[in-house]
Amino acid sequence: MTAAALTQPVDIDTMRQSISRLIGPGAESPEGEELAWLTGLLRGHMQLIIAEVEQAAVRLPEDDVPRYCALACIGEARVKLRATVGDGPDRAVAYARRLARSLTALCDHYEALTGVEMCLACDRPIRDREDSVSYGHVSPSGGAACAGRIHTRCAHTVRRR
Structure with missing residues (x-):
């Protein structure tokens, strides 16, 4: 073994x-x-x-x-x-x-x-078979403040803070 x-x-x-x-x-x-x-x-x-x-x-x-x-x-x-x-x-x-x-x-x-990518919206891992999309939040200065991926299901979720 x-x-x-x-x-x-x-x-x-x-x-x-x-x-x-x-x-x-x-x-x-x-x-x-x-x-x-x-x-x-x-x-x-x-x-x-x-x-x-x-x-x-x-x-x-x-x-x-x-x-x-x-x-x-x-x-x-x-x-x-x-x-x-x-x-x-x-x-x-x-x-x-x-x-x-x-x-x-x-x-x-x-x-x-180990290279696990996290969803920027829900802070949960994006697994191999899960649908995800690129996400880039632009800062007021014009640069990407937060770039990565989010679950497709999270892309349509309204968040109020």
Whole structure:
């Protein structure tokens, strides 16, 4: 069996769904066994993705900024994994949320280092089989302020801010 056959694929979508249960719109404040389960899930996600991000980062030149940033994020994630949870349910939720934020950063680094293109409208990955269109937002000075791609379904969505 080859080393590639032993490597498990990273399921970023599942990781981000786990993250969204603790941070972001509609986030919960789980308690007891549910919180313990979710914390364990986040820890497992982090252990899996740390190895993948590290593997992608070390392929870059030593003076590469994305490499440096990804490795710094990995170091911070390892510190969070070694940390202990304080007494009380509030501290347990705070710890889980710190793990979720760290996992978010690791997912972002993974996608950046592996060439995943993100939709500029919804901030979700554009998968191989998804329809997308070029997008370039022009700044008042005339240059492109934000250029990239968006999902076709996002092109017709009205956003009010």
